[in-house]
Amino acid sequence: MNQDISRRTFLNRSLIGTFIIGFDLSLRRWITKNDPNDALLAEDFPEFDGEFLTEDLNYVNDDFGHIISKSAIAVLLPNSIDDIVKLVRFARKYNIKIAPRGQGHSTFGQSQVDAGVVIDLSTLDRIREINASEVLVDAGATWLKVLEATLKFDRTLPILTDYLGLSVGGTLSVGGLGGQSFNYGALVDNLVELEVVTGKGNLITCSRDRNSLVFQSLRSSLGQFGIVVGARLRLIPAPTKTRVYTLIYKNLANFIKDQELLIEDGRFDYVEGFVSPDESDRWLYILEVAKHFNPTQEPDDDRLLTALSFSLGKETIEDRDYFDFVNRLAPVVENLQATGMWDIPHPWIDLLLPAEKAFDFIAEVLAGLTPADIGSPVGLIVLYPMNRDKFNAPFLITPNSNQFFLFSLFRAATPDSIGVEAMLEANQKLYREAIAIGGKIYPNGSVAMNPIYWQQHYQSLWYAFVAHKSRFDPNQILTPEQNIF
Numbered sequence: 001m002n003q004d005i006s007r008r009t010f011l012n013r014s015l016i017g018t019f020i021i022g023f024d025l026s027l028r029r030w031i032t033k034n035d036p037n038d039a040l041l042a043e044d045f046p047e048f049d050g051e052f053l054t055e056d057l058n059y060v061n062d063d064f065g066h067i068i069s070k071s072a073i074a075v076l077l078p079n080s081i082d083d084i085v086k087l088v089r090f091a092r093k094y095n096i097k098i099a100p101r102g103q104g105h106s107t108f109g110q111s112q113v114d115a116g117v118v119i120d121l122s123t124l125d126r127i128r129e130i131n132a133s134e135v136l137v138d139a140g141a142t143w144l145k146v147l148e149a150t151l152k153f154d155r156t157l158p159i160l161t162d163y164l165g166l167s168v169g170g171t172l173s174v175g176g177l178g179g180q181s182f183n184y185g186a187l188v189d190n191l192v193e194l195e196v197v198t199g200k201g202n203l204i205t206c207s208r209d210r211n212s213l214v215f216q217s218l219r220s221s222l223g224q225f226g227i228v229v230g231a232r233l234r235l236i237p238a239p240t241k242t243r244v245y246t247l248i249y250k251n252l253a254n255f256i257k258d259q260e261l262l263i264e265d266g267r268f269d270y271v272e273g274f275v276s277p278d279e280s281d282r283w284l285y286i287l288e289v290a291k292h293f294n295p296t297q298e299p300d301d302d303r304l305l306t307a308l309s310f311s312l313g314k315e316t317i318e319d320r321d322y323f324d325f326v327n328r329l330a331p332v333v334e335n336l337q338a339t340g341m342w343d344i345p346h347p348w349i350d351l352l353l354p355a356e357k358a359f360d361f362i363a364e365v366l367a368g369l370t371p372a373d374i375g376s377p378v379g380l381i382v383l384y385p386m387n388r389d390k391f392n393a394p395f396l397i398t399p400n401s402n403q404f405f406l407f408s409l410f411r412a413a414t415p416d417s418i419g420v421e422a423m424l425e426a427n428q429k430l431y432r433e434a435i436a437i438g439g440k441i442y443p444n445g446s447v448a449m450n451p452i453y454w455q456q457h458y459q460s461l462w463y464a465f466v467a468h469k470s471r472f473d474p475n476q477i478l479t480p481e482q483n484i485f
């Protein structure tokens, strides 16, 4: 950095009397109106429409994992896209790191930053436009807010995450998987258009046909090339009711075989699955499948359940309003919050496993796993398959097989569990074992990644990923805690 610049202190007279009035580059700290005013003034410290704060930062130095805590030096609560453009340009010029934050539901510091600025996008959450086939939203909106708006027009998103409290931008930067992914891919595969502010501070609207390189590279790019500020998503007609079938299996092989069959023949609209201990701590496999319907045309249960090997007599079948079904985690989350279990450490790991290797791998993992390893019953194991041909975002890396399984250990470090350190160590081992069989990480969990792991992750796309970084964020200011560069 230019010595002359680095010695200067930057102030902006226009913000005196509000929050921050400038940035001292030599001391790397923000200047408030109470600081001595003998510093050199910089006229380019931006004037924001929103708020720029240097106090009460605890929430941005934490996330859903409650494992990592970095020390941001400021948070921007933008009130316009222009605020983000201004901050990125300023930060680029003075080499200040930035982390965009949606709802902070990552588990290992991915939305945090040390000695930099967090952009809390939750203040940019407008639903800007809806028509019969598309919705245009700000990136800080949650899926719940988007869905509530589209349902007023009897429309829904083709796929939804299990928990609707995630932000649009945070999810699109990872991918967005759910029980409809076998049919529709990830949320990033259902995008019509993206609005992004690149690491150079350029605001770009992109789609398959317009600025297509930006569109292809930004989806699932882990906040590395730009900050998503808006998204136009595809809509489909919304059903009114959903019939949910919960089927119990005692045998992993049958469970996996039936899941594969169901995503091939597509008889259900939603396919997920869980692994949970019974009262003797043996693993049970729970298939959760659903069929949407309108009351005049009820699903044919016999046809839907034919040729499946679940434990007969243990199944439950329940009709729910569509909204209650897709928002089914809301009461669970409320309960976890009320009991304090939402605030304990969550060393999660999400793996994507090639279908042909999934049974052997999962059987071996489960044979060595006890409920204390995941902090059951708060901790959960999720297991369900997807069809690879539905996925087309280049940087959402999936195993090289026609079908693959999401295998997630949603560990919760409860008092009766093995504890957070042992869970993190187990994640690291599991990750190495998964990549050895051609597995991939779904990158939002608690695995300590490093540039070598990322290079293995992206494989032949690694050099394209590096080239995009140089092109869109040449000063490497964006989202450093992913630890890719």
Ligand SMILES: Cc1cc2nc3c(=O)[nH]c(=O)nc-3n(C[C@H](O)[C@H](O)[C@H](O)COP(=O)(O)OP(=O)(O)OC[C@H]3O[C@@H](n4cnc5c(N)ncnc54)[C@H](O)[C@@H]3O)c2cc1C
Pocket: 064, 099, 100, 101, 102, 103, 104, 105, 106, 107, 110, 111, 112, 121, 139, 140, 160, 161, 162, 163, 166, 167, 168, 169, 170, 171, 173, 174, 175, 176, 177, 178, 222, 223, 224, 226, 227, 228, 229, 444, 479, 482
């Ligand atoms: C209870 C729970 C349930 C979940 N269920 C699902 C699920 O069903 N399916 C699924 O796919 N995932 C699921 N997740 C994981 C989720 O996708 C990730 O946590 C994801 O990061 C979205 O959360 P967020 O919006 O809080 O993003 P954050 O954690 O805030 O951000 C995630 C990453 O994206 C970056 N980022 C945030 N906003 C932007 C932006 N606008 N532009 C560019 N980069 C940005 C951040 O810097 C960070 O690196 C779940 C997580 C939790 C805690």
